[in-house]
Amino acid sequence: MSSVELLQALGSKYSAEILDATDEPRSAQELSEELDIPIATCYRRIDELTDHDLLKLHDNVLSDERRRIKVYRRNVDGIRVSFESALSVDIEERSEVTNTLDEAWRSL
Amino acid sequence: MVELTKTGIDGLDEILNGGIVSHSTTLLSGPPGAGKSILGLQYIYNGIEQFDEPGVYLSFEEDTTDLREAAESLGFDNWQHHVDAGDIKIYDKQVLLREHDFNASLEILLEELDNNDYRRLVLDSLSMFGLFFDEERERRTYLLKFLDILGENGLTSLMTTEQEAGYPEKDINMENFLTDGNIYLLQTPTESGVNRYIWVAKMRKKNVQTDIFPMEIDTGGITVYENASAFSMLNEDDSPL
Numbered sequence: 001m002s003s004v005e006l007l008q009a010l011g012s013k014y015s016a017e018i019l020d021a022t023d024e025p026r027s028a029q030e031l032s033e034e035l036d037i038p039i040a041t042c043y044r045r046i047d048e049l050t051d052h053d054l055l056k057l058h059d060n061v062l063s064d065e066r067r068r069i070k071v072y073r074r075n076v077d078g079i080r081v082s083f084e085s086a087l088s089v090d091i092e093e094r095s096e097v098t099n100t101l102d103e104a105w106r107s108l
Numbered sequence: 109m110v111e112l113t114k115t116g117i118d119g120l121d122e123i124l125n126g127g128i129v130s131h132s133t134t135l136l137s138g139p140p141g142a143g144k145s146i147l148g149l150q151y152i153y154n155g156i157e158q159f160d161e162p163g164v165y166l167s168f169e170e171d172t173t174d175l176r177e178a179a180e181s182l183g184f185d186n187w188q189h190h191v192d193a194g195d196i197k198i199y200d201k202q203v204l205l206r207e208h209d210f211n212a213s214l215e216i217l218l219e220e221l222d223n224n225d226y227r228r229l230v231l232d233s234l235s236m237f238g239l240f241f242d243e244e245r246e247r248r249t250y251l252l253k254f255l256d257i258l259g260e261n262g263l264t265s266l267m268t269t270e271q272e273a274g275y276p277e278k279d280i281n282m283e284n285f286l287t288d289g290n291i292y293l294l295q296t297p298t299e300s301g302v303n304r305y306i307w308v309a310k311m312r313k314k315n316v317q318t319d320i321f322p323m324e325i326d327t328g329g330i331t332v333y334e335n336a337s338a339f340s341m342l343n344e345d346d347s348p349l
Binding site: 098 | 210211214215218240241242246250253254256257260
């Protein structure tokens with residue numbers, strides 16, 4: 001996926017709000033309600049962000065009505081856009097507790 | 109002869125036949141109110157006060173002020189002095205749970221453990237630590253790695269968990285098998301208050317007295333009564349198990 005496409009996905013209406021809100025896992029329904037996004041648009045944005053690895057399917061949780069609900073978490077801590085040589089977009093992936101422990105353990 | 113770390117708690121080092129095995133992790137189990145956090149505070153406080161060993165106290169349950177008040181109410185008058193001097197390093201719930209970002213705190217902690225000469229660590233509670241992992245297998249794997257990291261950094265650790273002793277069919281947590289030692293705190297209500305007991309159920313690489321001993325919590329913290337006859341005099345009805 002090209003840098004330009006990634007920036008377009010990021011620039012779509014509500015994308016930034018969705019990434020901002022998904023520090024903890026959220027369902028499409030919750031995001032739609034919390035951020036006041038039409039539900040169809042919300043699903044489209046989630047697909048788009050997931051395609052670009054900016055958002056990640058975190059889990060299928062069981063709802064009160066015993067239905068499976070997909071919850072999503074953002075997969076990035078930061079994004080750096082550079083125009084120095086050619087356009088480049090650096091995604092700083094979200095660090096996880098497991099990564100941190102793996103790293104510390106390997107360096108023992 | 110294995111190296112030992114003394115708890116400095118009257119009676120407890122005696123039933124441990126000298127202390128906890130150094131660089132190991134011991135699980136401290138018991139119901140709410142049994143004295144787990146108090147034992148943790150005392151272990152860290154005695155560490156610097158009696159043995160010149162700096163320690164780290166990680167609490168998901170309380171903030172720095174709660175800990176200070178708890179310590180001072182037990183008569184650990186120099187608690188704040190040691191905190192200010194950096195000999196007792198506290199990571200309280202506000203720090204650990206700041207913006208849900210436990211990972212950032214963990215990174216800081218691991219770096220500090222690497223750069224400093226802490227000798228003792230208390231994690232209150234291990235149950236909360238487990239919540240940062242998605243499934244059981246992952247939790248076990250990373251708990252083992254965490255224990256390795258602590259041991260390699262020269263730390264002798266106590267970790268609390270809310271688990272009752274004596275009902276293995278109910279829930280024996282995996283943690284019991286992963287940690288090097290198991291100490292249970294028990295309590296039974298009586299007409300006049302509560303009877304408290306301590307049971308060192310396991311200590312790897314070490315012979316310990318595995319009887320159940322009475323203990324008290326008072327000014328100065330926990331005192332364990334090594335004299336088992338005090339316990340054998342109890343009625344069977346009073347048995348904590």
